[in-house]
Amino acid sequence: MKVIGRILMALSLAVWLMAGSAAAQQTPQPGGTIVMALGADPETLNPGITTGYAVGAVTANIFSGLIRLGPRGEILPQLATSWQVAPDGRTYTFTLRRGVRWHDGRTLSAADVKFSLEEIAGKFHGRFRIAYANVESVSTPNTGTVVIRMKTPFAPFLQMLDTFNAPIMARHLFAGEDIARSPRNLQPVGTGPYVFQSWARGDRVVLVRNPNYWEPVYAERLVFRIIPNAAQRSTALETGEVDVVTDFYLAKTDVPRLRQNKNIRVRFGQPIPALDFMFINTRRGPLANAKVRRALAFAINREQIVAQAMAGIARPARGPFGDGFKYAYTPETDYTRIYAYSPERAAALLQEAGVARDSLRLSMIFDAARAPLAAAAQIIRDNLRQVGITVDLVPLERSVMIDRVYTKGDYDLTVQSFTSNTDPAIGYHRIYLTAPPGQPFVNATGYSNPEVDRLLALAGQTPAVGERAKIYAQVNTILARDLPTLILFDEVGVDAARAHLRNLWQGLDARDAWWLTWVGK
């Protein structure tokens, strides 16, 4: 009995000690430096005038939005502490956080918010403009309140008010300036958790902790190292020179090796969906015939592309909006089922369409710098050769690719990749909506269907998820038949970080909320 008592005491002591050390592990420690890899210098430090990736990575820590998005897309307060949305979805009233100061000491006011939305993001930001097109007015009844009235409701409007889309900038620094060429674009002054310190071009950008931030900010410094070579970014993570490499900059082929390393944590699954697809130029010869386009869908082995071009880190695509937004996916039109790989059916469809074997020769344009897309293009060429279609691969430099595909529409097939932020209406609708030719990153296939236009506009205005699912189901049926674009795969994001970092990835975007991460032992 005595012995058992002792054992029990020892056990409880051990449990207590372990719990104690676990608690110490979980208590955030201030201090230290977090180092993140960037592939190139940011082109500016003004996040209001570009959608560039590196710009967002750095400036998400310097600037704030009215709201921020949590790891699962939850809308959390940032500069706004609360908000009301009128039942008709046309009026948003935001209450601003009190006592927020710009890094230069001035106090944030509602006028800054109005100025940022109207004069900066609403005019210059490629994504926010799409949301802002629905805004009727922004008014400021007092210095702590902002009221936004909409011409038409826009379902994802609230999500678009984060720092990546609508960063709040200081009116006193930009008013009366030519925004595009303001010197402030290189000397950012924000309200965010970190203050800009220095930028050695080609080497690093350094930010230091903002002592006046309203939430705890743990790491003393954030350093962004510019490492142009993808293999070197993985290596720097392995040697500990870098702490974080986000999906956009991570070489997929290095992922299996990084996973073996116990000092590195790898996170799979990307909250912000990204799609890779093949545009088909519907203005050209036999490609104008939907039967021929459907034949291409049967002939292309998307599982092979996922396995070989993406090292298995992707999902064969299921529909025109992927499967990242549940309400935009319809099981009945799932491409993995209705367009399951079948060269026989492809050949039969081509014959039905009157395309003789070995008579069709197509050009396939792609960005030479994007290895996965180049690999996908090669697999597609091999697949189509099986059904008697010859494909000439045309690797091009990015700006030339944009010119050929979007501006001139001079291509037969092209592989591309798009993201859509937090809603298909932001990034995916532009693939299918009728649009005048010649605009980069907008409908390159020449596809135009008034019914699709009507339904997509409706989907953008409908906040209720159940209603939206019904609308997208109708769109999916039409697009599965017309097939101007063949979706190849949904990307699976992979982010990697050193294991000593705690409380990782506290934002929907892997570049967000690094002030909540702390440096452990």
Add this chain to the structure above:
Amino acid sequence: MTRGSLPLWRYILGRLLQAVPLLLGIVVVNFLLIALAPGDPVTVLLGEYPAPPEYVARLRDRFGLDRPAHIRLGRYIANVVQGNLGFSFAYQVPVTRLVLERLGNTLLLMGTAMTLAALAGVLLGVAAARRPHSRLDAGATALSLVGYSIPEFWLGQLLVLLFAVALAWLPAQGIRSTREEYTGLAAALDLGRHLILPAAALAFRYIALIARITRAAMLEVMHQDFILAARARGVDERRVLWRHGLRNAAIPVATVIGYNYAFILAGSALVETVFGWPGVGRLLFDGILQRDTPVLLGVLLLVSVTVVLVNLATDVLYAYLDPRVRY
């Protein structure tokens, strides 16, 4: 300095004046090649979402891209003559400032690599020439062949895997430490540690090249009469080799280094990209990716000027040593 037909200073001046139309021609050709290439620099700057047309128009206006090529060329030349290399599209700062920020880093890398290459290459070449067709000579020849064939970026990756990842002796990339902010001697040592791998990767090919040239030149010199005479006078063999032999073999070696300058710079662009070294070579590489025309033109002009000057220096050295060159 009036040996021979023409005074040396007049020779130098003449060569400098010849360089002016050459450089102007280079500027025009570079400008037109880039201006005629398809693709639009502005589209590369604006991310993956459709940019507002007014914004695109403003950028075009700001960069002067809405004007015809010959007007842009005229303006560009007028600016270059005044020492203004234009305004970088991607960085939004003057190109001259960018190039000057980076030049020191590249000179440091190239200088270290070439010193390393000259020392190692000459030693290896002399050793090989001393006993031609020996095992050492065969080994040096094989090493030279390998060294000359390995691409710098690949060698760079191998060095990183061995010395940074596997052995953890040296940093994998960058120019200074990430977490520490050193000053004074500690900063210099930190820079030195970051310099070793890229300098070695860049030097390797030139060690091979210089060893080959040194060996051949030494073999030729060592059969000449004055060497025989020196030996006959009973001069110590080591002195014969280094003082008499190498001194005479050094000119072709120096010439090779001089004439390879442009290639060394190209090699440094690759090495700088692999190692994240913020030099002019990488500026060129990034300029190509971002279609940053003013940066591209600026760096190409810098390279052209450097090549012209280094060639001039090489020729002057020749002219000084051999007045017959000064026709």
